Every structure is written in C-alpha cells, then in structure tokens.
Amino acid sequence: MSDSADRNRLGAEESPYLRQHADNPVHWQPWDDIALDAARERDVPIFLSVGYSACHWCHVMEEESFTDEAVAAVLNDGFVPVKVDREERPDVDRVYQTVCQLVSGGGGWPLSVWLTPDGRPFYVGTYFPPEERRGMPGFRDVLERLRHSWEADREEIENRADQWTAAIQDELESTPEPADEAPDETILGSAAGAALRSADRENGGFGTSGPKFPQPGRVDLLLRSYIRSGRGEALDVAVDALDAMADGGLYDHVGGGFHRYTTDPEWTVPHFEKMLYDNAELPKAYLAGYQVTGKCRYARIAQETFAFVERELRHPDGGFYSTLDAQSEGEEGAFYVWTREQVHGILDDVDAELFCDYYGITSGGNFEGGRTVLSAARGVVDLAEEYGMAESDVRERLLEARVTAFEAREERPRPARDEKVLAGWNGLMISAYALGARALDPVLAETAETALEFVRERLWTAEADGSDGPGRLARRFKEGDVKGDGYLDDYAFLGRGAFDLYQATGDVTHLAFALDLARTVVAEFWDEEAGTLYFTPSSGEGLVTRPQELQDQSTPSSLGVAVGLLLDLAHFDPSAGFEDVVDRTLKTHANRIRGSPLEHVSLALAADKYDRGPLELTLATDTVPDDWRDALSARYLPDAVVSPRPATEAGLAEWLDTLGLEEAPPIWKGREAVDGEPTAYACRSFTCSPPETDIRAALDWAAER
Numbered sequence: 256m257s258d259s260a261d262r263n264r265l266g267a268e269e270s271p272y273l274r275q276h277a278d279n280p281v282h283w284q285p286w287d288d289i290a291l292d293a294a295r296e297r298d299v300p301i302f303l304s305v306g307y308s309a310c311h312w313c314h315v316m317e318e319e320s321f322t323d324e325a326v327a328a329v330l331n332d333g334f335v336p337v338k339v340d341r342e343e344r345p346d347v348d349r350v351y352q353t354v355c356q357l358v359s360g361g362g363g364w365p366l367s368v369w370l371t372p373d374g375r376p377f378y379v380g381t382y383f384p385p386e387e388r389r390g391m392p393g394f395r396d397v398l399e400r401l402r403h404s405w406e407a408d409r410e411e412i413e414n415r416a417d418q419w420t421a422a423i424q425d426e427l428e429s430t431p432e433p434a435d436e437a438p439d440e441t442i443l444g445s446a447a448g449a450a451l452r453s454a455d456r457e458n459g460g461f462g463t464s465g466p467k468f469p470q471p472g473r474v475d476l477l478l479r480s481y482i483r484s485g486r487g488e489a490l491d492v493a494v495d496a497l498d499a500m501a502d503g504g505l506y507d508h509v510g511g512g513f514h515r516y517t518t519d520p521e522w523t524v525p526h527f528e529k530m531l532y533d534n535a536e537l538p539k540a541y542l543a544g545y546q547v548t549g550k551c552r553y554a555r556i557a558q559e560t561f562a563f564v565e566r567e568l569r570h571p572d573g574g575f576y577s578t579l580d581a582q583s584e585g586e587e588g589a590f591y592v593w594t595r596e597q598v599h600g601i602l603d604d605v606d607a608e609l610f611c612d613y614y615g616i617t618s619g620g621n622f623e624g625g626r627t628v629l630s631a632a633r634g635v636v637d638l639a640e641e642y643g644m645a646e647s648d649v650r651e652r653l654l655e656a657r658v659t660a661f662e663a664r665e666e667r668p669r670p671a672r673d674e675k676v677l678a679g680w681n682g683l684m685i686s687a688y689a690l691g692a693r694a695l696d697p698v699l700a701e702t703a704e705t706a707l708e709f710v711r712e713r714l715w716t717a718e719a720d721g722s723d724g725p726g727r728l729a730r731r732f733k734e735g736d737v738k739g740d741g742y743l744d745d746y747a748f749l750g751r752g753a754f755d756l757y758q759a760t761g762d763v764t765h766l767a768f769a770l771d772l773a774r775t776v777v778a779e780f781w782d783e784e785a786g787t788l789y790f791t792p793s794s795g796e797g798l799v800t801r802p803q804e805l806q807d808q809s810t811p812s813s814l815g816v817a818v819g820l821l822l823d824l825a826h827f828d829p830s831a832g833f834e835d836v837v838d839r840t841l842k843t844h845a846n847r848i849r850g851s852p853l854e855h856v857s858l859a860l861a862a863d864k865y866d867r868g869p870l871e872l873t874l875a876t877d878t879v880p881d882d883w884r885d886a887l888s889a890r891y892l893p894d895a896v897v898s899p900r901p902a903t904e905a906g907l908a909e910w911l912d913t914l915g916l917e918e919a920p921p922i923w924k925g926r927e928a929v930d931g932e933p934t935a936y937a938c939r940s941f942t943c944s945p946p947e948t949d950i951r952a953a954l955d956w957a958a959e960r
Contacts, residue, residue, distance in 0.1 A: 259289055260284055260289055260290060260292075260293035260335065261282060262282055263277060263278075263279060263280075263281065263282050263283050264282075264284055264285060264289075265277040265284075265338060268285055269675075269731075269733040269734060269736045270308075270340040270343055270675065270733070271308040271671070271673045271674070271675070272306060272307050272308040272310075272338075272340040272673070273285060273338050273340055275308065275317070276321060276338055279317070279321045279322055279327065280322070280323075280324050280327035280328075280331075281321050281326075281327045281330050281331065281336050282327075282330075282336060283336050283337070283338045284336065284337045284338070285337070285338065286303075286339050286344060286347055290337050291372070293335050294372035295372040295373070297335065298372065299333060299334055299335060299372070299405070300334050300335075300370060300371060300372070300377075300401065301335050301336075301337055301370040301371075301372065301374070302330060302334040302336045302337065302367070302368075302369055302370075303337050303339065303347075303351060303366075303367070303368040304339070304365055304366070304367055305338075305340075305341050305348050305351065305364065305365065305366040305368070306338075306339075306340070306341065306365040307342050307364060307578070307673075308340070308577075308578060308580060308671065308673040309515075309529075309530070309578040309579065309580045309581055310364045310365065311526060311528070311581050311582070311587060312363075312365060312381075312382045313365045314582065315382070316365050316382055316383065316394075319384065319385045320383070320385050320394045320395070323385065323395075325395070326398070329395060329399065329402070330398060333398065333401075333402035333405070334402070341364065341366075342578075342673075342677060342731075343675070343730065343731055343738065343739055344739070345742060345744065345790075346742060346790060346791050346795075346796075346798060346802060347798065349802045349804065350427065350799065350800055351366060351368045351370075353423050353426055353802070354368070354376045354419050354423050355368070355379045355380070355381065357422055357426060358379055358419065359379065359380070361381070362381065363381045364381065365381060365382055366379075367379065367382075368380075369401055371412070371413070371416050373799075374798060374799045375416035375419065375420045376419050376420065376799075377412045377416040377419065378397075378401055380397075383397060420799050420800070423799070424799070424800040427800050427801070427802040427803060428789075428800045428801050428802065428803070429785075430786055430803075430843050430844075431843065431844075431847075433786055433839065433843045433845070434843075434845035434846055435842070436842065436845065437838060437841035437842050437845055437862055437865060437866065438841065438845050438848050438859070438862040438863075439862075440866045440867040442849065442852055442859045442862050442863050442866075443476075443479060443480055443860070444480065445849070445852050445859075446476055446480075446852035446853055446856060446859045446860075447476055447479075447480035447484075447489055449851075449852055449853035450476055450489075450492070450853055451477070451488060451489065451492055453473075453853065454492045454495070454496075455520065456495075458520055458521050458522060459495040459496050459498060459499025459500070459522070460496045460499050460500065460522065461473055461496070462520070463520060465520065466517060466518055466519070466520075467505075467516060467517045467520050467521075467522055468516040468809075469500055469516065469533060470496070471536040471537050471539060472536070472807050472811060472857065473496070473853070473856065474493045474496050474497060474540040474544070475539070475540055475543055475856075475860075475893070476856050476860065477490070477493040478490070478543050478544065478547050478891065479860070479894075481493070481547065482547065482893075490548075493547075494548065497541060497544045499522050500513070500522065500537070501541075501552070501553075501631070502522070502630055502631040503517065503521070503522025503523060503630045503631075504517055504522060504525050504621075504628040504629065504630050505517050505525050507529075507563070507591060508614060508629040508657070509591075509629065509657060509660050509661050510566075510567075510661055510664065511559030511560050511562055511563035512529055512534050512559070512560050512564065512567070513529065513533050513534055513537050513560065514526065514527050514529055514533075514581075515527075515529070515530055515581075522630070523621055523628060524622055526581055526587075527587060527588040527591055527670075528578055528579060528580060528581040529563075529567075529568075529578065529579040529670075530577070530809070531568055531576065531577050531578065531677075531680045531683070531684060532683050532809065532810045533809075534560050534564050534568070534684075535564075535680070535683035535684040535686065535687040536683060536687070536810070536811070537560065538556075538557040538560045538561060538687045538690075538691065539687050541553040541554070541556045541557040541560075542554070542687075542690050542694045542695070543893070545557070546694055546888075546889065546891035547891045554694075554695055557691060558691075558695065561687075561691060561699065561702075564684065567579065567672070568672075569702075569706075570674070570676060572709055573702075573709040574706050574709035574713075574732065575676065575680065575681050575706060576672055576673060576674045576675065576676065577673040577674070577675045577676070577677055577680060578672070578673040579673075580670040580671040580673070581670065582670060582671075583667065583668045583669055583670045583671075584668050587623075588622065588626075588628070589667070590669060590670050591628065591629075592620075592622050592626040592627060592628055592629075593614075593629065593660075594616070594620065594625060594626050594627070595607075595611055595617070595618060598610055598611055598616060598660070601659055601660065601663045602656055602659060602660075605642075606652055606655070607656075609638060609642060609652055609656065610656045610657075612632070612633055612641075613631065613632065613633055613635075613638060614627070614629040614631070615627060615629065615630050615633075635649050674733060675731050675732070675733050676709070676714075676731065676732040676733065677730065677731055677745070678710055678714050678728055678729065678730060678731070678741055678748075678749050679730075679741075679742070679744040679745040679747070679748040679749060679810075679813075680810075681709075681710050681748075681749065681752070682710075682747075682748030682750070682751060682752035682753075683752065683810065684703075684706065684752070685703045685706050685707050685753070685755070685756060686748070686755045688700065688703035688706070689703050689752065689755035689756040689758065689759040689760075690755060690759070692759040692760070693758070693759045693884075693888060694888050695888070697759075697884065700760050703756050703759075704756065704762075707752065707753060707765065707768070710732075710749065711768060713729075713737060714728055714730075714731075714732055714741070715727075715768075716728075716729075724778070725771070725774045725775040725778045726771055726772075727740070727741065727775065728741030728745050728746055728749065728772065728775070729741055730742065730745055740791075740792055740794075740795045740796075741792070742790055742791060742792070742813070743776070743780050743788060743789065743790045743791075743804065743813040743814065743817055744804065744813035744816075746772050746773075746775060746776050746779075746780070746817070747813050747814075747816040748810075748811075748813070748816060749772060750768075750769045750772035750776070750817075750820045750824075751769075751819070753765045753766070753772065754769040754820060754823060754824065757769065757899075758896075758897040758899070760899075761874070761879065761899030763910045763913050764913070766827065766914065769824060770827065770828055770831075770914065773821055773824045773833060774831060776788065776817055777832060777833070777836055779792040779793050780793070780817070781836055785843070786839045786840065786842070786843040787814070787840055787843050788817050788818070788840060789801050790802045790803055790804045790813060790814075805844060805847065805855055805858065806854045806855060807854070807855065807856045807857050811856075812856075812858060814840070814844075814857075814858065815857025815858040815860070815861055818836075818837050818840050818841065818857075818858065818861040819857065819860065819861040819864065821833040821836055821837050822837045822861060822865055822869075823869070826871065826896055826898065826920060826921070827898075827914070828914075828916060828920065829920055837861070837865060838865070841858070841862050841865060844858060863894075867894070868940045869894050869895060869896045869939070870892065870895040870896070870938075870939050870960075871895075871896050871898065871922055871936070871937070871938040871939065871943075872892070872896065872898065872935065872936070872937055872953065872954075873898045873899075873900060873922055873923060873926045873937075873938070874898065874899045874900070874933070874934075874935055874950075875901070875902050875926055875927050875928040875929075875935075876899070876902050876933035877901055877902050877906065879899065879933070880933055882950075883933065883935075883950040886950045886951050892957075896922070898923065900926065902927065902928035902931065902933070902934075903927060903928065907919060907923060907927070922938075926946075929946045929948065932948045933948065933950075934946045934948055935947045935949075935950045935952075935953040936953065937953040937954070937956050937957040939957065942960075944956035
C-alpha cells in the first residue's frame with residue numbers, strides 16, 4: 256500500500272470543494288489510482304463521498320461527522336475514504352447517483368456510497384446525521400455495521416454489489432433495439448401536453464409540492480409549441496413560470512441572477528447558491544419569452560443576469576467561474592436577506608417603507624431570525640395609489656433605493672466563490688450571451704468571444720498526442736492547473752456555444768471550432784454497435800459502467816444537445832457523418848423519447864427538428880445591416896440555422912479553406928449576394944424563398960411554412 260494513502264491528500268487538489276476537507280482528520284483521497292490501489296491492497300471498502308462547494312448539506316455533514324476524531328478513526332481504519340467533486344467528475348457522480356436513485360427512489364448531495372475495492376456499490380445514501388435522527392441512521396453506526404458486515408458477511412455483500420452493478424449497467428449503458436423510425440414532429444405536441452399536465456396553475460412553474468426547481472427547458476418547449484400550434488394555454492403556462500421565477504425569491508432582486516431552487520412550492524425561500532448553469536439557461540428562457548411576448552421585463556431580467564455574471568462569476572481573462580456558495584459568515588443566505596431595520600438604516604423613511612412594501616419585508620420576515628428574502632410582493636400601480644405618487648415616481652424611487660441597497664450589500668461578507676472554469680458550463684454561458692447578442696445587444700457577443708477564446712486557449716488541444724486525429728478538450732481550468740478529460744457535456748455545450756456565436760457574429764473561426772468539437776464527439780463518444788453517444792470518451796477512464804445522459808436535469812441532456820448540434824452542423828460538413836449519428840441515435844432511443852418526452856426535452860426537440868427540417872436562413876453579406884439585426888432580434892426562431900457567409904464566391908473560397916472543406920455545402924452553395932447587396936435566402940424542406948434584399952420578406956416567407 257502506498258504511504259500517501261495513510262494521510263489526507265486533498266491539500267494538493269485545486270478543487271475548492273476538496274480543499275474544504277483538506278484539514279479533516281479523515282484520510283481523504285481524491286479519486287485516483289493511489290486510492291483505488293490502496294483499497295485493493297488493504298482489501299477494505301471504499302467510502303465515496305460526492306458533493307460540490309456550494310452544497311449546504313455537504314457543509315453540514317462535514318461539520319457534524321468529518322471533523323469528528325472518533326468518526327475519522329473508524330473511517331480511516333476500516334475504509335479508504337474518497338472525496339469527489341461532482342463538477343470535476345460528473346461521470347463518477349452519475350454512475351453512483353443512479354444506484355442511489357434505483358435503490359432508494361431518491362438522490363442528492365452529499366452522495367454517500369460504499370464500494371468494493373473494484374468499484375462495485377453495495378450500500379448507498381445521501382446525508383447521514385451523526386446520530387440516529389427522525390428515522391435516519393447515524394453515520395458512525397452505519398460505518399460500524401458495514402465494517403462488521405464486510406468481515407462477517409462478505410459473500411452477501413459481493414452478491415449485492417454484483418446485483419446493483421448489473422442494475423446500473425442496464426440503466427446507464429445498455430441500449431434497446433432501435434425503432435424503425437425516429438420520433439416525428441408530433442413529439443413536440445406530446446411533450447408540451449405533458450408539460451401542461453405538470454404545471455402548477457396556482458404558483459407558476461412545474462410541480463405542485465416540495466422544492467421548486469427552475470425548468471427553463473420546459474418553458475422553451477411550451478413557447479415553441481405555442482408558436483407552432485397557436486395554443487394559448489402553452490403560452491399562458493410559460494409566462495406564468497417566467498413571472499413566478501422573476502417575482503419570487505429564486506431571483507436576486509438587488510443584485511440580479513438566480514439562486515438554485517426554492518425550498519417551497521410558492522417560490523419564496525431559496526437555497527441560496529448561485530450556479531453558472533442556471534444563470535446561463537434561465538436568461539435563454541427569458542430572451543425567448545421576450546421575443547414571443549414583447550415584454551420588456553423579460554429582457555431586463557436577462558440583462559440583469561448577464562450583469563451579475565460579468566460582475567461576480569467572470570475570470571479577469573474572460574472565462575466564467577462555477578458557483579457562489581449559499582453561505583457567508585457560516586450562515587445560509589446571510590448575504591441576501593434583509594430586515595426592516597437594515598432598510599431604514601440606509602434609506603429615508605418614505606423610501607424605506609416603499610422598498611419594504613414592494614419587496615415584502617415585514618417585521619416577522621419569511622426567513623430565519625425575522626429576516627426577509629425579497630420578492631415582488633406588490634405592484635407599482637397599487638403602491639402609487641397608496642402613497643399618492645405617480646407611477647413613474649414610484650418606479651424611479653424604487654430603482655434608486657435598489658441601487659442604494661446594492662451598494663450597502665456590497666459591504667457585507669461575501670459568499671465563497673468556486674473559481675473552477677468548466678468547459679461545458681462555459682459553453683452554456685457563451686450560448687446565452689450569443690443569443691443575447693442576437694435578441695438584445697450585439698455588444699454581448701464580445702463577452703462570449705472572450706470566454707470562448709479563454710476556454711479554447713487553455714482547455715483545447717487541436718491534435719491529440721501530436722497526431723492528425725481529432726482534438727481533445729479538457730474538463731477544468733483552475734489557477735493555471737488543467738485537469739480531466741472532457742465529457743460529452745463539455746464538447747456538446749461548448750460546441751453549441753461556439754456555433755451560436757458564429758450565428759450571432761458571422762465569424763467563421765467559431766464555426767470551425769464547433770466543427771472540430773463535433774468531429775471529436777463522433778470519434779470519442781459515438782458507439783457504432785450500441786447506436787448511441789456515451790457520456791465518457793472511449794479513450795478515458797473506465798468505471799463499472801459507461802453511462803449515457805439522456806434526461807434533462809439541472810443542465811440539459813448532453814446527449815440531446817449533442818444530437819441537436821450534430822444536426823445543425825451537418826449542414827456545413829455533409830461528409831462528416833453527423834446526420835447518420837443523429838438518425839441512429841434518435842432511432843435507438845425513440846421509444847424512450849415517445850414514452851416520456853418531458854424527461855427528455857432536449858432529445859424530443861432534436862427529434863422534432865430532425866423530422867420537420869430546420870429553417871435555413873443564409874445571410875450573404877460581409878456586414879449584417881443594422882435593420883437586419885433589428886428584424887432578427889424581434890423574431891423567435893428556435894429551429895433556425897442562421898448561416899452567415901461572405902457576399903462573394905471569392906470570399907466563400909477563403910472560408911472553405913479555413914474550414915478544411917473542398918466544396919461549398921448546400922446551405923451556402925449558389926447563395927451569394929445579389930448585385931453586391933446583402934441578400935437573405937430562407938429554405939425549408941428543399942424549398943427556398945427568392946433571394947431577398949429585405950430580410951423581413953425572407954422571414955415572412957419562412958413564417959408561412
């Protein structure tokens with residue numbers, strides 16, 4: 256056994272979550288060969304603890320159990336304790352989270368799993384209190400019992416480990432016989448119907464009990480359904496969800512940005528961590544809502560969220576950090592909540608009362624210690640009448656009060672920040688900024704371009720091992736340290752971000768990067784025999800099973816996003832085999848998508864687009880005119896492939912050289928500018944509009960189809 260496994264090794268790690276445990280008396284190991292070899296050599300189980308830096312109950316379990324010398328002695332003597340940051344190793348988390356869900360019907364973090372030395376699970380849970388509490392066994396008792404069982408009932412444990420491993424292999428790795436056809440465009444209506452049935456008609460959003468999670472994918476789904484079918488109910492539920500999230504405690508009314516979820520179905524009290532992926536996916540939903548409804552409030556929410564991200568989650572050189580913790584001063588939410596006394600301490604009496612009335616700040620509060628999580632409790636019209644003011648005066652005074660509150664809050668101790676830069680999550684944020692550039696302000700593209708360059712320079716290797724093969728993407732950058740193979744979500748999300756940025760800017764280098772990422776997706780994640788895209792690369796570390804990620808959860812399904820990306824990029828490199836991968840993957844999972852489309856929104860939307868065919872919108876111009884940008888910003892075009900190209904064939908030849916293509920793809924071929932004027936071509940299902948020098952004419956043609 257290696258001597259290094261006899262001590263806590265987390266101090267050498269860059270992950271803030273792992274470093275939080277570096278001073279524990281537990282001999283924590285990172286997930287690596289040293290730890291796994293130690294378990295085999297000692298012939299003891301692995302205790303695997305998975306979490307992330309902003310996880311509230313992870314902090315609680317550390318304070319209660321992992322700092323306890325007696326608990327540490329049992330762990331160190333009878334197990335090899337291993338800590339995993341789920342954001343660095345989503346593959347490990349996905350495999351063992353799945354067994355937790357299969358066995359217990361639930362999951363979450365901290366995830367606690369006991370494994371045989373070769374990685375097969377035999378006992379699982381989430382948070383354990385130090386002593387038995389409300390039907391939950393105490394952590395030390397569990398350790399003692401499992402140590403005894405390992406020594407006395409080894410055969411039973413081995414059998415259970417075999418059964419559980421077979422179950423997760425069946426759930427995550429195996430694929431069914433493919434269907435004859437991929438789901439057709441009726442899948443959009445089926446998924447929208449399921450979303451409507453799940454809607455909370457009283458409080459807005461989806462689900463009527465327990466914690467309330469944002470579901471931006473469902474909002475987008477309903478908006479697409481409304482545009483396609485004209486079904487007003489779909490629009491109503493989408494708008495109710497957007498309004499509820501913006502009004503309630505999920506949204507930070509002082510500083511912008513969204514918290515992770517609320518603990519109640521009324522959207523009142525959140526768990527206060529702020530995740531980069533939520534603050535990427537939610538602005539997309541609000542941008543879509545703005546384009547469909549014209550409500551300026553939705554544009555403001557998106558803009559304020561972008562401002563929060565740039566202010567608090569942006570690396571000085573352009574990439575985006577991962578999370579803000581829920582705690583400051585060791586207390587959940589302390590940075591964000593208010594009392595009436597605090598408000599009166601920074602504003603004059605009238606403005607303080609107005610602020611408290613608008614945001615629902617009461618003497619009793621709605622949170623611990625008589626404090627209040629802000630929400631939009633009353634309307635401006637109501638307050639104007641009560642205070643005898645003009646509505647414009649109320650709005651102006653509230654805006655000024657909000658600025659004062661923000662400045663005062665900046666003096667408070669701040670939540671900790673996890674400064675990992677993750678390739679995939681950056682891709683989601685880049686995509687959001689690119690869509691913002693199209694819908695709101697082209698300047699937003701500059702932030703996206705800087706972030707894309709940051710990730711590309713630090714995490715992308717153009718040719719693996721100096722060969723002529725596809726490039727490789729690493730998972731994480733932290734203070735100069737690069738770690739981990741990229742997973743399917745890294746490639747798919749970053750590829751989508753790069754492609755969306757090409758659509759927003761017309762910069763061919765972004766398209767070239769998206770194509771490079773897509774080629775590696777096919778080379779490393781596509782399995783010809785299974786007919787699917789796996790979550791882990793074929794050249795990466797093998798776990799007890801090779802997972803797929805089909806369902807949308809806190810982030811979109813990486814498989815669904817990858818399929819949608821390959822479908823779009825097939826228009827630019829038809830010889831790359833992208834469309835064949837799309838077709839076969841959708842057929843492999845067709846019955847699962849049809850059976851539960853709401854759990855597979857990204858795949859359902861990809862299937863809909865594949866069957867119906869996207870709107871091709873080719874823009875032949877060297878500079879997109881401002882009036883064209885205005886026209887495009889006002890249209891919600893979720894199934895469009897916007898394909899800028901140079902005005903001339905000579906310019907296009909240079910692009911083809913940059914892309915390594917021998918001939919122009921059909922989406923560009925023969926679609927040059929007419930008489931040197933910016934020209935738009937709209938096409939769907941092999942039918943095209945006439946060349947149009949008025950972009951609105953092309954968009955109107957498309958709207959009729």
